[in-house]
Amino acid sequence: MTWPERFEAELVRLGVPEPRARRLTEDTAAQAAEHAADPAGLFGPAHLYARHLVTELSAPVGPEPPRFATAGPVLLRLAGVGKRFRRRTVLRDVDLTVRAGQVAAIVGANGCGKSTLLRICAGLTRPDAGTVHRTRRVGYVPQDGGTAGWLTADEHFTLFGAAAGVVPRRARSTGTHLAARLAWRPDAGQRVQQLSGGTRQKLNLVLGELHGPDLLLLDEPYQGFDQGTYLDFWRQVHAWRDAGRAVVVVTHLLHDLGNVDHVLDLGER
Numbered sequence: 001m002t003w004p005e006r007f008e009a010e011l012v013r014l015g016v017p018e019p020r021a022r023r024l025t026e027d028t029a030a031q032a033a034e035h036a037a038d039p040a041g042l043f044g045p046a047h048l049y050a051r052h053l054v055t056e057l058s059a060p061v062g063p064e065p066p067r068f069a070t071a072g073p074v075l076l077r078l079a080g081v082g083k084r085f086r087r088r089t090v091l092r093d094v095d096l097t098v099r100a101g102q103v104a105a106i107v108g109a110n111g112c113g114k115s116t117l118l119r120i121c122a123g124l125t126r127p128d129a130g131t132v133h134r135t136r137r138v139g140y141v142p143q144d145g146g147t148a149g150w151l152t153a154d155e156h157f158t159l160f161g162a163a164a165g166v167v168p169r170r171a172r173s174t175g176t177h178l179a180a181r182l183a184w185r186p187d188a189g190q191r192v193q194q195l196s197g198g199t200r201q202k203l204n205l206v207l208g209e210l211h212g213p214d215l216l217l218l219d220e221p222y223q224g225f226d227q228g229t230y231l232d233f234w235r236q237v238h239a240w241r242d243a244g245r246a247v248v249v250v251t252h253l254l255h256d257l258g259n260v261d262h263v264l265d266l267g268e269r
């Protein structure tokens with residue numbers, strides 16, 4: 001059996017539907033060809049890489065991936081959170097609990113403190129009151145991104161992967177697969193400053209997920225997305241949820257709210 005045949009057979013054995021397993025195998029072969037490497041050298045043993053992909057990409061393990069019937073463990077809990085900037089109180093007595101397998105939206109008027117609250121969730125801003133408990137593996141996607149214009153997407157995968165202890169080849173292959181889920185195929189020679197705003201936003205999303213976090217914190221993550229990518233984005237959020245992850249999305253789009261389990265409305269400014 002060749003490496004691609006073993007890889008595809010293992011994906012199918014793990015429950016990935018055959019057409020999807022075939023597409024993943026073709027994608028993987030194309031990546032190996034792009035790197036002028038044989039797949040075994042680039043990805044390691046076929047069965048292990050197939051298992052890694054199924055886990056990392058939350059690939060469906062059956063035709064109907066199960067929704068978490070009952071809520072899983074708490075991955076984020078805020079109690080009585082408050083925040084002031086100088087004399088101005090931005091957040092007062094905010095409670096939020098998000099469990100594995102749930103999606104929460106944070107909504108409210110411009111300037112009411114949505115991004116501040118998400119930064120508190122991520123541990124980047126310290127609250128003045130209340131408590132925050134979060135799982136250790138957190139992926140945070142800021143509104144304005146955290147990318148460097150002079151680096152390529154692949155270099156970002158390597159850099160962010162290294163920060164999370166992922167070896168470069170694995171980081172690049174995971175990044176490429178996650179990008180494909182948003183219908184994006186990164187161009188090896190293209191710097192981030194040459195990408196469109198929507199594509200840069202796809203990169204931000206991929207970087208937030210690269211290390212396989214349990215909790216994803218997304219600050220208006222779809223800016224610049226066209227309609228198709230916007231739908232791909234929500235499909236991806238639901239795949240994370242169905243794989244038992246928790247997602248918190250800051251949004252101002254009311255029609256997003258049909259896609260979520262909880263809405264935290266911070267109200268007027």
Ligand SMILES: Nc1ncnc2c1ncn2[C@@H]1O[C@H](COP(=O)(O)OP(=O)(O)OP(=O)(O)O)[C@@H](O)[C@H]1O
Pocket residue numbers: 085090108109110111112113114115116117
């Ligand atoms: N580091 C900071 N220092 C001082 N004020 C700040 C700081 N960060 C945010 N603010 C203020 O806190 C308020 C809330 O800001 P935040 O960005 O959290 O609001 P938001 O609800 O996300 O807004 P938008 O919908 O416009 O994105 C704003 O008035 C903002 O100017």
